[in-house]
Amino acid sequence: MKIVVVGGVAGGASVAARARRLDEFAEIVVLERGDYVSFANCGLPYHIGEVIADRSRLLLQTPESLHETLAIDVRVGSEVIALDRSAKTVTVREAATGREYVEPYDRLALCPGADPLRPPLPGIDLPGIHVLRNVTDMDEIKAQLDEALAAAASAPGRTGGGVRAVVIGAGYIGVEMAENLQHRGAAVTIVELADQILPPLDTEVSVPVEQHLRSRGVELFLSTGAAAFAERPGGGLTVELTNTRFIDADLVILSAGVRPNVGLAADAGLELGPRGGIRVDTHMRTSDPSIWAAGDAVETAHTVLPGSWITPLAGPANREARVVAENICGRDTEYRSTQGTSIVKVFDMVAGGTGATERQLVAEGVEHRTVHLHPSGHAGYYPGTAQMHLKLLFAPGDGRVLGAQVAGFDGVDKRLDVLATVIRMGGTVYDLEELELAYAPPFGSAKDPVNMAGFVASNVLLGDLVLWYAGDWPAAVEGARLVDVRTPEEFAIWHIPGAENVPLATLRAACEGWDRSAPVRLYCAVGFRSYLAYRLLVQRGFADVATLSGGSNTFRFRHG
Amino acid sequence: MKIVVVGGVAGGASVAARARRLDEFAEIVVLERGDYVSFANCGLPYHIGEVIADRSRLLLQTPESLHETLAIDVRVGSEVIALDRSAKTVTVREAATGREYVEPYDRLALCPGADPLRPPLPGIDLPGIHVLRNVTDMDEIKAQLDEALAAAASAPGRTGGGVRAVVIGAGYIGVEMAENLQHRGAAVTIVELADQILPPLDTEVSVPVEQHLRSRGVELFLSTGAAAFAERPGGGLTVELTNTRFIDADLVILSAGVRPNVGLAADAGLELGPRGGIRVDTHMRTSDPSIWAAGDAVETAHTVLPGSWITPLAGPANREARVVAENICGRDTEYRSTQGTSIVKVFDMVAGGTGATERQLVAEGVEHRTVHLHPSGHAGYYPGTAQMHLKLLFAPGDGRVLGAQVAGFDGVDKRLDVLATVIRMGGTVYDLEELELAYAPPFGSAKDPVNMAGFVASNVLLGDLVLWYAGDWPAAVEGARLVDVRTPEEFAIWHIPGAENVPLATLRAACEGWDRSAPVRLYCAVGFRSYLAYRLLVQRGFADVATLSGGSNTFRFRHG
């Protein structure tokens, strides 16, 4: 059997490696148009930032090592330019020689990944405007940055001061690039068309990260795009923004999303999905029974949402590729779905999500409930912890967990992974209540944040707690008695306009004279004290009580 | 309704708090024999170590705060000395006054916890020998330590140098105390009767932690007990060990386990379980329909093992208590099982387990399979990671995960929690393969260690990989060709006696002339290269091949 693989990085190299383990005698050819295979795409920003000092660490395997250990025939600088499905061949062009040749296959795996978007703006092709997808891109960016830093260092009096960089697009690659450029000493501006950074998050969770970015000195323009680029007399670029500003930049990073590489597949008549990726079945097989596909170029079922989705992430690419190899080698393995678990480090913060966002649930018309919590990463009395911002989305009927997002400092990745596991296992908020997680003071709390999210969510489903939401303000409090149950000291520092302050400890007595039929809207800092207040009012016969999900903490992220 | 709660810490305070939220008008009385309620037991070692500087941070609630916010009648210094089930009363003795009175209840919750064991050794009651269970114990230990440190500082020439402490028992409290005492400047010796530290771990996983303890200057005697204690002329103690050594000590910490406080329950005729804890049903109800119990004093079903178990941990105590309150308040909530998830920080290392250990599975006769892995906490090319030691136990039939243990530096708690979640959800090793966990270089790998564990385990179950175990050496390699597939450089540093070195890259050629019917036993450093070797030999017709689980890494933890 001859297996040909197009693309030699996350998806492609993984297909080839697994296929070799399953079939020692297959002929396995990997065709990669670039100069490198099996490199750590995800590490590229950190070598630019010199956090990963040794460039060679990013090259996980080489054509030589893959040949030595796995007897794989890896050909770099070899672009597949045509696919003939009836002849079962691909046409390969060698970059070095320009030579073209035809390579037959019995089974073909397409893992061509995705290319960064280059919006067709005036000046987009000027030197100094970069995308970051592979080692060559990285080398170019780093060389230009090193040069600009050296120039700035040798000419400290230069107009405009040090090195300036503009990052266009605030997805995780943009944010990682901003951090790494700043780490090297550049002044960084991020420009983002949407009204928030990091699409896998809803705004209540993205805002604390935006605040952190700004507190670390990164300039951030939301709801703003790049309009044009121009060369600056004397070197560098000027970036014109849609908000009518002009920003000088020594270099520009375009991180405005990626587009799946489907040209080869489409030209050969393979079916594409509704979102423009290669269509595959649960065996990762395309519409041609001899061709499989994996990675950023494919559409797969979503774990929570209807329809098929393109999820350009390394974990799915690797696991899809493993399924491709198994099916190519005659096994019957299924890839069930992708849930889009993602995470990003942003200076000292960490943020990520798994499953669906509320934005997606709304867009797809999926009924859901929401709770917001702000627990600490580990026991508050043990040093080194901070509040995290946790948003949980779940189904109103059976309580199935639909999505979760977390931003914070310590223990964020852990809670995301636990929640991702529960989503993957089809679990409910009642399962979250029962999880028995590892507890000692440096690591968590006896009731872990994930347990807490389960408690609050199940209280909502069982009718033990009724919430109102910052997003519904001010409508949500109109005509209601708005009661802040925090202490007078907290109230004095900040409170929601129109609130009266009735500290929890005095509420049992204070509410005696209140009209039990009038609506009461409660809040505190995070939602715990107002929950206690809710319970005591409702059991005293108050007919219409609700407490603010996530308290003033969430409210202020929403309303500034 | 009148609810009386015996014990006011993890279990008791949680019962009372949840009961109040469910029933605003119940009378709720908490009776606590000690001087404090609602304190952070788990933080006690860290205040002694002055890692938690502020003692008041350990007092999460006070009788006053519980009264203010939750209208709970908390009585400290109030020991329940008798329980009359037919009269539905308890007898309370006030420590301060000696007064005894009778308190009636409608529903009673027993949360009396456990007491540290004090083995009946000669001299066990000498001053300077401490247990650590509550705030008073902590204050006493800290006062004595502070005094000894001050004395040593003011008399630097004193025979024997600085302060010396002996910790008896190397469970997690013993190990935490060792770290904290050492952190304060004491020289610490740990004495442990078993042949390993940390009972929730099997030896392959406990040994690296023992090595770390020793590398940090802690003296550790395994398979050794204390035999007797004697006063030392001039102050301090001498501890006589069963290994015939004598150790001078300024203070001794007894951390040799706990015994459930069942006296009250047993005297009142409540049923106990086979392990001596209070017997409860899945509603946490005792054999008396008006009495519930939670925490260290009860026996509950185990998630993985047959029978009922005592699991003295804070998470279970808190969640059991919540179930107690719900049932007391008329809800029908079940507590399903405890899986014993636990974790401990040991200087820079972290170690823990969830589900059953291999020792327990063997003792209970539960059929199981085992794999060992040594993945890094996050992507190896991103700074700040180290190898972890992961042991996974699973059922041979359906692949259900039965237990997992992890020791390492970064990301240990996260993998434990993910594995604990899968165990709780009844998941299998095939589920581990499919988990979609949060990946960016600072946090993990595209194939997370947990995915990897799933891959290796499912390979074992599907017959794609046959393992041999360090524990079966040397029998496992007798009569076999023992092949080390690492590089010559690695082989030169250390290898298993009798091994021949055939580096993986040369194996395809080298094996041509080998006898395919003779058994081959492979190994490498962690098991990955020898897995590749396994695949290529088996597919070449070698009839009896196996590779060493966890490689030389696990082997050396096992055989020194």
Ligand SMILES: Cc1cc2nc3c(=O)[nH]c(=O)nc-3n(C[C@H](O)[C@H](O)[C@H](O)COP(=O)(O)OP(=O)(O)OC[C@H]3O[C@@H](n4cnc5c(N)ncnc54)[C@H](O)[C@@H]3O)c2cc1C
């Ligand atoms: C800077 C950066 C940071 C990232 N960080 C993260 C992260 O932290 N976490 C995460 O989950 N994901 C991250 N990703 C995404 C992750 O790298 C991708 O999801 C993953 O690499 C996709 O794998 P793939 O095999 O589909 O595509 P790729 O890894 O891109 O491989 C596709 C390969 O196919 C080659 N190719 C395309 N067409 C042809 C052709 N016709 N002939 C021959 N070769 C062809 C391309 O040259 C390319 O090398 C990051 C990506 C980048 C660029």
Ligand SMILES: Cc1cc2nc3c(=O)[nH]c(=O)nc-3n(C[C@H](O)[C@H](O)[C@H](O)COP(=O)(O)OP(=O)(O)OC[C@H]3O[C@@H](n4cnc5c(N)ncnc54)[C@H](O)[C@@H]3O)c2cc1C
């Ligand atoms: C030093 C230390 C560190 C620990 N670290 C961890 C950790 O990191 N992780 C973890 O999960 N667990 C840890 N634990 C265990 C955890 O604290 C216990 O599992 C948990 O507190 C059990 O709760 P409980 O309510 O059953 O018992 P307790 O919290 O001990 O409360 C029982 C209370 O009942 C009182 N009482 C007993 N009898 C009577 C009576 N007759 N009348 C009135 N009052 C009575 C006692 O005085 C006691 O205060 C640690 C424990 C200690 C001591």
Ligand SMILES: CC(C)(COP(=O)(O)OP(=O)(O)OC[C@H]1O[C@@H](n2cnc3c(N)ncnc32)[C@H](O)[C@@H]1OP(=O)(O)O)[C@@H](O)C(=O)NCCC(=O)NCCS
């Ligand atoms: C590295 C790469 C070539 C894949 O290599 P691979 O040979 O599949 O090896 P991995 O390191 O992923 O290990 C997985 C295999 O090792 C096995 N394995 C791991 N540890 C093991 C152990 N201790 N014992 C036995 N087997 C082990 C697993 O079972 C699995 O084999 P299987 O798929 O046959 O079951 C490919 O993933 C790649 O090119 N990655 C870089 C690009 C990338 O992923 N980019 C995005 C992230 S930055």
Ligand SMILES: CC(C)(COP(=O)(O)OP(=O)(O)OC[C@H]1O[C@@H](n2cnc3c(N)ncnc32)[C@H](O)[C@@H]1OP(=O)(O)O)[C@@H](O)C(=O)NCCC(=O)NCCS
């Ligand atoms: C603190 C203690 C009194 C229990 O307090 P508690 O009132 O149950 O409060 P917790 O802080 O545990 O919070 C849990 C409650 O808050 C609710 N909650 C938490 N965050 C919330 C939010 N943001 N919005 C609404 N409700 C919230 C939960 O739903 C839960 O209520 P429920 O049980 O009625 O569903 C008790 O656990 C204790 O004494 N602990 C110290 C001893 C101990 O545990 N020792 C061992 C570990 S060191």
